[in-house]
């Protein structure tokens with residue numbers, strides 16, 4: 001049973017255990033939060049277990065401080081046959097301040113594939129149909145980001161083949 005919802009917010013406080021050597025939240029921790037929020041959004045949309053297949057266009061725009069209130073916002077921007085593409089924004093602010101003080105800290109596109117079981121095969125997802133120009137633009141952006149990372153993957157494969165031949 002799908003709890004179909006296009007947008008999702010995961011909100012929590014950055015903890016001291018999330019800190020890096022410079023006193024800010026680790027990039028890897030931010031990526032874990034993105035994966036967790038993406039997972040909740042994907043299984044909610046698909047109604048089945050889903051796995052991360054790719055992350056693209058990740059940009060760490062501003063640091064997150066310990067004790068900041070963090071919001072990981074996911075928005076479904078494209079569905080393929082079995083894939084779901086989400087635009088993700090991570091924002092943070094001092095919890096004593098209002099929402100207008102939220103700073104954009106990280107953004108990316110993350111893609112999940114729905115499976116027909118935990119060790120299963122890719123399975124179709126309910127389609128998302130863009131209704132506005134902004135939605136269409138977001139979907140095209142997500143596909144462009146993924147095409148770029150697939151291009152990098154193909155180049156890396158070619159290079160490793162060349163390296164094996166020499």
Ligand SMILES: CC(=O)SCCNC(=O)CCNC(=O)[C@H](O)C(C)(C)COP(=O)(O)OP(=O)(O)OC[C@H]1O[C@@H](n2cnc3c(N)ncnc32)[C@H](O)[C@@H]1OP(=O)(O)O
Nearest residue numbers: 039050051052053054079080081082083111113122146150
């Ligand atoms: C819950 C978690 O966080 S899981 C932890 C991390 N993730 C994992 O362990 C997943 C490991 N990967 C896998 O198991 C496999 O690669 C799978 C199941 C995701 C996909 O298997 P594949 O054999 O590639 O399946 P297939 O070729 O049918 O592709 C499935 C979908 O993935 C999409 N896909 C595949 N590679 C990419 C890529 N590099 N970028 C974006 N989408 C991709 C395909 O376009 C397809 O989407 P569509 O059906 O909407 O057209």
